[in-house]
Amino acid sequence: MVNSYDYVEIPxxxxxxxxxxxxxYLKSESLEKIKQFKYWMRSxxxxxxxxxxxxxxxxxxxRYFAHKPINEITNEDLIxxxxxxxxxxxxxxxxQNQIVNAVKLFFKSIEDKKLQxxxxxxxxxxxxxxxxxxKEEIKQILNAPSNIKHKAMLSLIYSCGLRRSELLNLKLKDxxxxxxxxxxxxxxxxxxxxxxxxxxxxxxxxxxxxxxxPKEWLFEGQSGKGQYDEGSLxxxxxxxxxxxxxxxxxxxxxxxxxxATHLLENxxxxxxxxxxxxxxxxxxTEIYTHVSTKGIQNVISxxxxx
Numbered sequence: 289m290v291n292s293y294d295y296v297e298i299p300x301x302x303x304x305x306x307x308x309x310x311x312x313y314l315k316s317e318s319l320e321k322i323k324q325f326k327y328w329m330r331s332x333x334x335x336x337x338x339x340x341x342x343x344x345x346x347x348x349x350x351r352y353f354a355h356k357p358i359n360e361i362t363n364e365d366l367i368x369x370x371x372x373x374x375x376x377x378x379x380x381x382x383x384q385n386q387i388v389n390a391v392k393l394f395f396k397s398i399e400d401k402k403l404q405x406x407x408x409x410x411x412x413x414x415x416x417x418x419x420x421x422x423k424e425e426i427k428q429i430l431n432a433p434s435n436i437k438h439k440a441m442l443s444l445i446y447s448c449g450l451r452r453s454e455l456l457n458l459k460l461k462d463x464x465x466x467x468x469x470x471x472x473x474x475x476x477x478x479x480x481x482x483x484x485x486x487x488x489x490x491x492x493x494x495x496x497x498x499x500x501x502p503k504e505w506l507f508e509g510q511s512g513k514g515q516y517d518e519g520s521l522x523x524x525x526x527x528x529x530x531x532x533x534x535x536x537x538x539x540x541x542x543x544x545x546x547x548a549t550h551l552l553e554n555x556x557x558x559x560x561x562x563x564x565x566x567x568x569x570x571x572x573t574e575i576y577t578h579v580s581t582k583g584i585q586n587v588i589s590x591x592x593x594x
Contacts, residue, residue, distance in 0.1 A: 345390035418545035432528035449547040458506040
C-alpha cells in the first residue's frame with residue numbers, strides 16, 4: 289500500500305474527471321514545502337481556517353504535478369492546471385480563485401518565484417443574495433430544542449448575529465451582563481468588536497448557566513472540557529429544523545443573515561449593522577438591502593389594477 293510519503297512515478301497529467309481522489313500522492317519534498325508554507329502563514333498570523341484552506345489547495349495543485357520538481361513549475365503549468373483540472377471538473381469560481389491565490393502566495397513566499405495567475409481568465413464572482421428566514425420561521429427553530437443549552441446556542445447566534453466560530457470561541461468572561469454586551473475577540477480579520485446583548489437572551493443564558501455551570505468556555509463539550517464541537521452544533525440546528533417541518537436547507541449562517549435583515553427592517557442604520565456584524569466594508573452590509581422586505585412590500589403591482 290502506498291502512503292502519502294512515497295514518491296509515485298506517474299505519466300504526464302491528463303484531464304482528470306473525478307477530482308482530488310484521482311490525484312497522486314506527494315513525495316516527501318513536496319510535503320516538506322507544504323509544511324514550510326503552513327509555518328510561514330502562521331508566523332504572519334493568518335487565521336487557522338485560511339491556513340487550512342490554502343494548504344489543502346496547495347496540496348491539490350502539487351499532487352497534480354507530482355511528476356515534476358516544484359522549482360520547474362511554470363505559468364504554463366498553472367494555465368494547464370486551470371484548464372485540465374478546475375474547468376474540466378466544473379469546479380466553482382470561488383474554488384478556482386482559492387487555489388490560484390494559494391499557489392501564487394506559496395511561490396512568492398516559499399519559492400521566491402512569481403507566477404502570473406492574471407494569465408488565467410477568471411470568471412466574475414457570483415453575486416448571490418443571502419438566505420433569509422422570516423421571523424416566524426426563526427421563532428419556530430429557536431423554540432424547537434427542549435434542551436436549554438441547545439436553545440441558548442441557537443438563540444445567541446440569531447440574537448447577536450454571530451458566526452459559528454464566534455459562538456464556539458466565547459468564554460464566560462466575554463459576557464458583560466452589566467453593560468448588556470458581548471465582547472467578540474479576534475474574529476474574522478483578527479478584529480475585536482462588541483455586540484449588544486438583549487435582556488431576553490441574557491435571562492436565557494442565566495438559566496442555562498444555572499443548569500450546566502460551564503467553567504471557562506460559555507458552551508463546553510459533553511465532557512465539560514473544551515469547546516463545544518462544531519459538528520455537534522450543526523446537528524443541533526438540523527434536528528431543530530426537522531422538528532419545525534420547514535423544508536429549506538438551513539445553515540447556521542442563515543440565522544446571522546436573518547438577524548441582519550430583520551435589524552434593517554426594524555429601521556436600524558446600516559452603519560450600526562456593519563459594526564455589529566464586523567464587516568470591514570459597507571458594501572458587504574449593503575447586500576441586506578436587497579433581501580429586506582421593508583418598502584418593497586408597499587409596491588403595488590399594476591396587475592392589481594387591471
